[in-house]
Amino acid sequence: MRRPDGEPVSGDFAVEERPLPSVGEGQLLVRNLYMSVDPSMRGRLERTEKHYTHNFTPGSPLDGRALGVVEESRCSSVPAGAFVRHQLGWRERAVLDVADTDGADRIDPRLAPLPTWLGLLGQTGFTAYVGLTGIAALHPGDTVFVSAAAGAVGTAAGQFARLLGADRVIGTAGGPDKCALLVKEFGYDAAADYRAEPVREALARLAPEGIDVYFDNVGGEQLAAALHALRTGGRVALCGMMSQFGGERRPVDINQLIQAVLKRLTLRGFIVRDHEDLRPEFEQRVADWLTDGRITARETVVDGLENAAGALLSLLGGGNVGKMLVRLGDSD
Amino acid sequence: MRRPDGEPVSGDFAVEERPLPSVGEGQLLVRNLYMSVDPSMRGRLERTEKHYTHNFTPGSPLDGRALGVVEESRCSSVPAGAFVRHQLGWRERAVLDVADTDGADRIDPRLAPLPTWLGLLGQTGFTAYVGLTGIAALHPGDTVFVSAAAGAVGTAAGQFARLLGADRVIGTAGGPDKCALLVKEFGYDAAADYRAEPVREALARLAPEGIDVYFDNVGGEQLAAALHALRTGGRVALCGMMSQFGGERRPVDINQLIQAVLKRLTLRGFIVRDHEDLRPEFEQRVADWLTDGRITARETVVDGLENAAGALLSLLGGGNVGKMLVRLGDSD
Numbered sequence: 001m002r003r004p005d006g007e008p009v010s011g012d013f014a015v016e017e018r019p020l021p022s023v024g025e026g027q028l029l030v031r032n033l034y035m036s037v038d039p040s041m042r043g044r045l046e047r048t049e050k051h052y053t054h055n056f057t058p059g060s061p062l063d064g065r066a067l068g069v070v071e072e073s074r075c076s077s078v079p080a081g082a083f084v085r086h087q088l089g090w091r092e093r094a095v096l097d098v099a100d101t102d103g104a105d106r107i108d109p110r111l112a113p114l115p116t117w118l119g120l121l122g123q124t125g126f127t128a129y130v131g132l133t134g135i136a137a138l139h140p141g142d143t144v145f146v147s148a149a150a151g152a153v154g155t156a157a158g159q160f161a162r163l164l165g166a167d168r169v170i171g172t173a174g175g176p177d178k179c180a181l182l183v184k185e186f187g188y189d190a191a192a193d194y195r196a197e198p199v200r201e202a203l204a205r206l207a208p209e210g211i212d213v214y215f216d217n218v219g220g221e222q223l224a225a226a227l228h229a230l231r232t233g234g235r236v237a238l239c240g241m242m243s244q245f246g247g248e249r250r251p252v253d254i255n256q257l258i259q260a261v262l263k264r265l266t267l268r269g270f271i272v273r274d275h276e277d278l279r280p281e282f283e284q285r286v287a288d289w290l291t292d293g294r295i296t297a298r299e300t301v302v303d304g305l306e307n308a309a310g311a312l313l314s315l316l317g318g319g320n321v322g323k324m325l326v327r328l329g330d331s332d
Numbered sequence: 333m334r335r336p337d338g339e340p341v342s343g344d345f346a347v348e349e350r351p352l353p354s355v356g357e358g359q360l361l362v363r364n365l366y367m368s369v370d371p372s373m374r375g376r377l378e379r380t381e382k383h384y385t386h387n388f389t390p391g392s393p394l395d396g397r398a399l400g401v402v403e404e405s406r407c408s409s410v411p412a413g414a415f416v417r418h419q420l421g422w423r424e425r426a427v428l429d430v431a432d433t434d435g436a437d438r439i440d441p442r443l444a445p446l447p448t449w450l451g452l453l454g455q456t457g458f459t460a461y462v463g464l465t466g467i468a469a470l471h472p473g474d475t476v477f478v479s480a481a482a483g484a485v486g487t488a489a490g491q492f493a494r495l496l497g498a499d500r501v502i503g504t505a506g507g508p509d510k511c512a513l514l515v516k517e518f519g520y521d522a523a524a525d526y527r528a529e530p531v532r533e534a535l536a537r538l539a540p541e542g543i544d545v546y547f548d549n550v551g552g553e554q555l556a557a558a559l560h561a562l563r564t565g566g567r568v569a570l571c572g573m574m575s576q577f578g579g580e581r582r583p584v585d586i587n588q589l590i591q592a593v594l595k596r597l598t599l600r601g602f603i604v605r606d607h608e609d610l611r612p613e614f615e616q617r618v619a620d621w622l623t624d625g626r627i628t629a630r631e632t633v634v635d636g637l638e639n640a641a642g643a644l645l646s647l648l649g650g651g652n653v654g655k656m657l658v659r660l661g662d663s664d
Contacts, residue, residue, distance in 0.1 A: 240590075251586070254586045255583070258572075267600075269591075269596050
């Protein structure tokens with residue numbers, strides 16, 4: 001196998017059989033039921049090493065968040081039949097070390113459906129929560145703008161922002177159907193199609209008095225537009241820059257950051273795993289909101305490991321609404 | 333008079349005689365002795381209005397920080413002969429309202445020489461202090477990088493960073509002479525000539541283990557280089573972006589901010605006047621440092637109002653070391 005040269009294509013991926021290691025003391029054999037497909041995987045296909053994760057290695061399995069059922073346990077705290085969330089997705093079965101950080105996190109399937117544990121109640125929802133609260137310091141009454149609003153993090157961020165007291169929530173997405181869904185299902189007051197209208201004009205139209213918080217998933221033109229729309233003292237949570245992977249994109253000048261000087265803006269990049277201190281309040285609040293029916297969990301589910309690479313490519317092309325998951329085997 | 337079309341030239345400025353208003357109750361007639369020439373004036377020549385100040389109007393006098401002596405007082409708290417700092421520079425005499433914010437700030441010429449009150453002890457030094465402490469949260473042991481390090485704010489920032497406990501202070505400036513001065517006089521451990529070497533390479537050479545704080549005066553390529561050099565948790569104080577005015581500059585892509593995500597960086601723009609709460613500690617510390625001979629006040633002084641426009645153009649071209657001032661009349 002080779003590393004993708006620029007945009008990944010389906011020929012860059014293959015399903016292969018590999019022997020499983022035997023299950024040692026303190027380990028679990030898990031059959032995966034769902035696995036998470038994340039935009040951050042795009043960066044991990046690149047050659048350049050990141051500071052916060054490892055990149056994928058050609059010829060070795062991918063990995064990522066998954067949820068499975070324990071088939072065999074050699075660990076007294078996690079019995080066979082339990083459901084665990086872990087990092088060894090992109091395979092049907094995995095042997096996990098319970099003692100590892102992120103090794104296996106047992107979840108209660110009575111509290112929420114299994115997919116939700118990878119979506120609104122998982123890293124996806126937690127990313128939206130941390131970005132809004134810990135990074136952008138959302139205040140009640142704020143006007144909030146979210147890009148890639150129809151994606152997994154965006155659909156969570158819009159709903160959370162509303163429930164956390166935002167006065168007005170605006171999102172951008174690709175295409176009129178997604179925009180309609182944002183308003184209908186995901187707590188957005190207004191949405192704009194970034195393919196149909198310059199985002200700077202859309203923000204001037206939808207938030208004529210400016211925005212206070214920008215949850216950035218894309219960078220580029222939308223970040224620049226937000227810098228112009230932000231009010232004095234505005235905050236930007238920098239969560240990812242998917243537009244960095246768009247080949248023919250016209251670059252946006254970094255000196256648009258002069259807006260940050262003129263308006264005393266704060267921009268903060270974050271990686272969700274630095275903020276585990278916020279997880280208890282996150283789980284409590286989101287579980288309550290789910291129980292009360294105040295938020296909508298929405299997943300785009302693809303069946304079968306053989307379709308997983310296609311699911312990733314579809315995600316990177318914007319083919320999902322909400323969380324993109326692959327369902328493995330006879331999960332239901 | 334017309335507004336400059338792009339880069340200002342000397343023909344855009346003129347010295348004119350205008351009648352002075354009479355001195356009313358609560359007002360002072362001040363003869364200006366020194367006036368400050370600031371990079372921020374460049375932006376005020378543009379047509380686009382800023383959020384934090386007013387732009388200059390063609391045909392009307394410029395304004396800016398100045399220091400003068402009271403010739404006539406109709407205010408009991410400020411006698412004739414007192415020295416006051418105020419906003420009505422770019423003229424030889426001014427009538428000031430003492431009750432106005434920034435109307436007239438009386439200074440004690442025994443504590444420091446007059447030019448220092450516009451430099452290290454003035455907005456210039458205060459800008460450096462606020463950026464390092466209030467914005468970038470400088471910790472003892474940090475490695476600090478300052479761009480435009482030979483300028484007024486940069487020469488203050490290097491020295492302050494050192495005295496505030498920075499482990500290593502690195503600066504960039506234009507040309508070998510300025511770089512030599514940074515190390516010799518202004519507390520810098522090392523300096524790089526941004527015209528002679530890509531700043532990203534200079535930082536890799538001078539701070540191979542990375543930097544913790546970047547005090548940004550220029551934006552553009554130097555900001556991008558700093559984003560790459562910053563360590564996890566690094567902080568950027570965004571003070572100004574002089575490179576926005578460089579016509580033929582190659583734009584730098586805003587998506588270099590992906591570094592802020594990967595390394596959880598914080599970038600904060602600031603305007604010094606939002607931070608008056610820090611002024612008492614600033615004045616106390618800098619006055620002590622001056623008294624102890626631990627810092628060097630350095631000014632580039634030009635004589636005469638007729639040479640003031642030239643001083644501004646020289647500043648914009650990098651012709652100064654330290655604070656750029658115009659001396660008016662027989663100040664000494």
